[in-house]
Amino acid sequence: MMPFFMLSAGVDAGSAGAAPAWVALAYLIAGICFILALRGLSSPSTSRAGNRFGMAGMLIAVVTTALTHIPTYVVNVADGAGQIAEQSLAIDQSLVMMIAGAIALGAVIGITTARRIAMTDMPQLVAAFHSLVGLAAVLVGVAAYLNPGAFGILDANQEILTISRIELGLGVAIGAITFSGSVIAFLKLNGNMSGAPILLPMRHLINLGVLASIIGLTAWFALIPTIGTGPIFWAIVALSFVIGFLLIIPIGGADMPVVVSMLNSYSGWAAAAMGFTLHNSAMIITGALVGSSGAILSYIMCKAMNRSFISVIAGGFGAEASSSGDGAKTDRPWKRGSSEDAAFLLQQAENVIIIPGYGMAVAQAQHALREMGDMLKENGVNVRYAIHPVAGRMPGHMNVLLAEANVPYDEVFELEDINSEFAQADVAFIIGANDVVNPAAKTDKSSPIYGMPVFDVEKAKTVMFIKRSMGGVGYAGVDNDVFYMDQTMMLLSDAKKMVEEIVKHLD
Amino acid sequence: MACFVGYYVVWSVTPALHTPLMAVTNAISSVIIVGALIAAAAGRMADGGQIPLWLGLIGVVLASINIFGGFAVTARMLAMYKKKERK
Numbered sequence: 001m002m003p004f005f006m007l008s009a010g011v012d013a014g015s016a017g018a019a020p021a022w023v024a025l026a027y028l029i030a031g032i033c034f035i036l037a038l039r040g041l042s043s044p045s046t047s048r049a050g051n052r053f054g055m056a057g058m059l060i061a062v063v064t065t066a067l068t069h070i071p072t073y074v075v076n077v078a079d080g081a082g083q084i085a086e087q088s089l090a091i092d093q094s095l096v097m098m099i100a101g102a103i104a105l106g107a108v109i110g111i112t113t114a115r116r117i118a119m120t121d122m123p124q125l126v127a128a129f130h131s132l133v134g135l136a137a138v139l140v141g142v143a144a145y146l147n148p149g150a151f152g153i154l155d156a157n158q159e160i161l162t163i164s165r166i167e168l169g170l171g172v173a174i175g176a177i178t179f180s181g182s183v184i185a186f187l188k189l190n191g192n193m194s195g196a197p198i199l200l201p202m203r204h205l206i207n208l209g210v211l212a213s214i215i216g217l218t219a220w221f222a223l224i225p226t227i228g229t230g231p232i233f234w235a236i237v238a239l240s241f242v243i244g245f246l247l248i249i250p251i252g253g254a255d256m257p258v259v260v261s262m263l264n265s266y267s268g269w270a271a272a273a274m275g276f277t278l279h280n281s282a283m284i285i286t287g288a289l290v291g292s293s294g295a296i297l298s299y300i301m302c303k304a305m306n307r308s309f310i311s312v313i314a315g316g317f318g319a320e321a322s323s324s325g326d327g328a329k330t331d332r333p334w335k336r337g338s339s340e341d342a343a344f345l346l347q348q349a350e351n352v353i354i355i356p357g358y359g360m361a362v363a364q365a366q367h368a369l370r371e372m373g374d375m376l377k378e379n380g381v382n383v384r385y386a387i388h389p390v391a392g393r394m395p396g397h398m399n400v401l402l403a404e405a406n407v408p409y410d411e412v413f414e415l416e417d418i419n420s421e422f423a424q425a426d427v428a429f430i431i432g433a434n435d436v437v438n439p440a441a442k443t444d445k446s447s448p449i450y451g452m453p454v455f456d457v458e459k460a461k462t463v464m465f466i467k468r469s470m471g472g473v474g475y476a477g478v479d480n481d482v483f484y485m486d487q488t489m490m491l492l493s494d495a496k497k498m499v500e501e502i503v504k505h506l507d
Numbered sequence: 508m509a510c511f512v513g514y515y516v517v518w519s520v521t522p523a524l525h526t527p528l529m530a531v532t533n534a535i536s537s538v539i540i541v542g543a544l545i546a547a548a549a550g551r552m553a554d555g556g557q558i559p560l561w562l563g564l565i566g567v568v569l570a571s572i573n574i575f576g577g578f579a580v581t582a583r584m585l586a587m588y589k590k591k592e593r594k
Contacts, residue, residue, distance in 0.1 A: 034535045041524045041531065047585045054531055055578050058538065065541045069548040099547060102564045106571025113572075114579035122526060122580075129533045129577055132569045136539045139566040143546035147559040264529050267536045274542045286538040293532050297525065396525030403587040 024281060026064040031285035033057025038293065044409060061282045066099070119404040120361045123260060123394040127186040130263045134178030134244075137270035138237065141172035144277055145233055164277055169218035169233070171273035173240040178266040180244030185259055188248075189393055210243045256393045258301045265294025297395050304389035304415075305452050337489030339498060342464055343505035345489075346372075347379055349426035349462075353418065354385045355455055356398050359432020359466070363495035366405040369431060372499050373407065375506045384421075385412045386455060388436035419456055428460035430482075432495050434467070438480045463488040466495050527584045534577025540570035 034057045040050015117125050145168055214236060221232045251259050272287025274280075346352060354373065360366060373383045385407060391398045402412055422428060430437055441452040457463050463482060467490060482488055491498050547563030 030538075034538075037531055037535065038528065041528050044524065044585070047524060047527060048582070051527075051531060051578060051581050051585055054535055054581075058535070058540075058574055058578075061538055061541055062544070065544045069545050095548065098564055099544065099567060102547075102567040103571045106568045106573075107575040109568075110572040110574065110576030111579050114576045114583065117580065119584075122530075122584075125576075125580065126526075126529050126533060129530075129573050132573045133533070133536050133539055136537070136543055136566040136569040136573075139562045139569070140539060140542040140546050143559040143562040143566070146562075147546075261529065264532060264536075267533065271536050271539045271542075274539060278542055278545055280541055280545070283538050283541055286535055290532045290536040293528065297529065394526060395529060396527070399524070400526045400584055400587070403584070406587075 020068075023064055023068050026060055027280070027282035027285070030057040030061040030064070030282050031289070033060065034286050034289055038289070061286075064282075065280075066096075118364075119400055120364060121190075122400060123256065123392070123397060124186050124189040126394060127182045127189055127260060127263065130260075130267045131179050131182035131186065133267040134175045134180075134182060134270055137175030137267075137274050138172050138179060140274050141168055141175060141277070142237070144168060144274075145172075165221055166218065167273055167277040169221050169236050171270060171277055172233075172237050173214055173218065174266055174273055175270040176237055176240030177244035177247070178263055178270050180241045181248045181259075181266070182244075182263050184245055184248040185256070185263060189256060207243065207246055210239055210246065214239050214243065255305075257390050257395050257397070258298050258305075260394045261294050261297035261301055263294075265291050265298060268292070268294055301390055301395060334484050334490055335488065337464065337491050339491065339493075339501035340505050341489065342491055342498075343502045345462055345464070346376055346381065346427055346429070346502065347506065349376075349381055351382045351421070351425045352376060352384070352427045352429055353422065353425045353460070354383065354429045354431065355391075355433050355437060355457065356385065356387065356402070356431050357391050357433025357436065358393060358397075359434075359468070359495050361392055361397065361401055361432070363432065363497075365431060365496035365499050366401045366407075368496050368499040368503060370402070370405040370407050372503050372506070373411075375503060379506075383411065384418065386415070386418045387412060388415055388433070388453075388455065391433060391436060415453055415455065422456045422459040425460040426462060428455070428457040428463045429466075430457065430464065431466045431499070434480055437482055440481060458482060458485060461487060464491055465489070466491045466493065466498050468492065468494060527581050530577055530581040530584065534574055534581065537570040537573035537577065540567060540574065543567045543570055 033053045037050045037054030037057065040046045040048075040053060113125070217232055217236045217239070221236060248259060268287045268290025270287070272284050272291055275283025275285075275287050354369065356366070356369070360369065373385075376383050385402060387398045387402075389395070392401075399409070399412060403409065428437075435441075435452070435454075437455045437457045439454065439456075439458050441454045458481075463485065465483065465488060483490060493501075543563050543566030545563075547560055547567060
């Protein structure tokens with residue numbers, strides 16, 4: 001008896017067109033689950049159910065794929081005379097083991113990271129996760145290129161279909177840009193690399209050149225026959241890594257929310273492009289969903305800074321700004337307050353509006369801040385928090401930190417909802433924010449932040465400004481008139497230390 | 508179609524939940540794992556060596572870090588919003 005193995009043709013991983021109807025249905029259900037997951041986020045109370053929908057969708061997609069694509073073998077057991085005596089189906093167990101091992105490894109790394117990460121490090125984590133999606137997309141693209149037959153993208157002449165070559169080229173390009181761009185974003189957010197923009201001479205020219213060559217190479221790759229396309233394909237991959245790097249290095253700190261949401265969008269488009277190559281509806285639907293979600297977030301962020309998307313991408317915000325900022329800097333009188341004064345004034349106040357910014361995240365001051373808020377509330381002070389859309393380094397960054405510190409979310413307000421209230425506020429308490437309270441955005445047309453919606457803190461009776469020193473200015477590098485107003489009290493110290501001292505004096 | 512739906516859904520997300528939104532979309536974009544699985548399975552059948560198989564498997568590892576990490580971190584964030592509701 002000599003068992004021999006034969007690949008069965010019916011479950012050929014590449015026969016995408018012949019996928020049974022239930023597979024298409026399952027992928028569609030997975031897509032709907034993902035839509036419900038996003039839908040759930042419209043309110044904190046439904047958000048957890050949304051997250052579970054997301055997990056369910058992912059499970060459906062993975063199980064469906066595993067069932068349809070893991071090759072099965074027809075085991076033919078021959079009898080002595082060479083005739084087939086019996087046939088049985090067997091799955092490729094070693095492959096199942098390998099895949100299970102790969103998923104388990106990823107699960108362990110992913111869950112430990114997610115548990116350990118501090119909430120203040122959230123932007124880095126998201127950037128790192130984006131880079132993984134990008135890299136995975138590149139790997140899938142390369143695998144498809146090396147092994148086109150098994151993906152069912154060959155035409156009659158054993159060449160990769162033209163349309164598939166376009167999709168492959170675009171997919172690996174977007175994936176590679178997502179990867180290298182996210183790695184740079186991660187390094188900048190994590191402080192391994194200076195957050196200041198790095199400006200290369202003629203960078204616009206270089207970027208445009210590289211971008212044009214990627215497009216040109218993709219067209220070339222699509223139009224000429226497969227034989228001999230190797231170098232072109234690898235050139236697309238390599239150039240895309242380079243452009244991702246070049247695009248992100250000139251972008252400075254305050255523009256990071258836009259960058260992070262843009263990369264979020266790219267990771268979605270990379271998945272969608274790969275989905276087209278593999279004729280996989282789940283990947284197309286989901287990729288497009290994530291892609292448009294990220295694009296909308298980028299748009300919201302840009303609008304909140306009154307800057308066009310192009311100007312953010314072109315980069316160099318901080319650098320251009322600091323030159324104009326230096327000229328305007330003069331020695332003007334300002335008042336320094338102590339924690340004791342601040343505590344006294346806060347206790348006397350009726351309405352206090354707290355404006356947190358990136359500085360609060362850096363100093364990890366959110367817990368101390370909440371403690372201060374609680375003590376004031378016990379004294380009958382109306383405490384509210386005001387969050388600017390671009391405060392912090394990613395969309396919603398401040399909200400998460402305040403949530404971590406147990407600040408009730410009905411005390412947290414958006415810019416438009418609270419801005420009219422500053423006139424009635426006794427104290428505007430600014431902690432680690434700067435550009436978002438700069439009145440120059442409303443009055444000074446030459447200011448680089450002109451037109452950006454800002455909080456009207458100057459209308460409050462007293463402004464308290466926690467800042468580490470008078471020397472440093474915000475990320476935009478612009479001097480702030482609020483520092484020098486009569487009703488402003490500068491509290492120069494580390495944000496956390498200062499708030500803790502105020503708490504002591506409140507006792 | 509998905510772009511259209513995505514457009515309406517995302518606008519309805521409250522700004523306070525933008526960070527969880529990013530985390531969850533990020534987890535969802537690891538649907539690329541489907542591609543990686545296909546690549547691994549296809550690589551298994553290829554006669555052109557083991558490279559596509561290993562590329563696929565590495566892709567599976569990367570994507571599953573993302574899936575588990577992304578959903579876990581979203582759940583953690585959303586749990587913080589939950590605590591306050593009880594107050």
